[in-house]
Amino acid sequence: DGGITQSPKYLFRKEGQNVTLSCEQNLNHDAMYWYRQDPGQGLRLIYYSQIVNDFQKGDIAEGYSVSREKKESFPLTVTSAQKNPTAFYLCASSLTGQGVPDTQYFGPGTRLTVL
């Protein structure tokens, strides 16, 4: 089945540690996105990538990093510089990342908790 997978579903991290969240898609989509969701707030864009080997900062990129070495994969690293990393993280993809907006399809999410 085509879709987006995120792993792990739950992740625990000690303060001061970096952690990487996985996002893989087999939809052959060019564009991929990372969002953060906090209670009472909408989704906020962290990073997005319109094509392989290229990505742009979203509204809340500080303390996060990404890479896009393959079309299918867009991992997100939460660094120790992120002051409040406990949140629900959603990965999404769309057919294209330019021009007319395409529907974004979402993965099941990763819940990150910093202990």
Added chain:
Amino acid sequence: AQTVTQSQPEMSVQEAETVTLSCTYDTSESDYYLFWYKQPPSRQMILVIRQEAYKQQNATENRFSVNFQKAAKSFSLKISDSQLGDAAMYFCAYSPNTGNQFYFGTGTSLTVIP
């Protein structure tokens, strides 16, 4: 800056009844796209409906329809014949016609009462 406002944090509806969720947005663009997404307790975001701003006809998907008022910058979602499976958080989203950045509202939690 584009902002999306959902003024109803929580709503409830009796099963089989109709409910309308509100969404307003702020933009200086003339061409853009609007979306409603559903997030059930599983937290998987699912597209409900999509509207292109240049189309005057309101989008419809089965029991879901929108009331798009471009001049008022309003984009409400109507759910007819509500079902228990409709219980979820609903997010309104805006995307300009250039690029693919989405701007989400804070969501409305819908409860369906049996």
